Amino acid sequence: MRDIFTMRIQHNKVRRGAQPAFRGKCVAIVDDVVTTGATANALARTLLNSGAKHVDIWSIARTGWHNAS
DSSP, rough: OOOOOOOOOOOOOSSSSSSOEEEEEEEEEEEEEEEESHHHHHHHHHHHHHHHSEEEEEEOOOOOOOOSO
């Protein structure tokens, strides 16, 4: 997945030079099931490129890489 997520910075007329909300922050992505990890990794990459200091991916379940089916 490439360029599936984008970060939009809303500028406030009162606050000039607004910074991205995630700059310097640690962020957790919560996903119910991770299959290949492509979506979570694409989102994490977007957050890191937008200034996040660290991104964790939390999930309840993960599918196996080599399913027998």
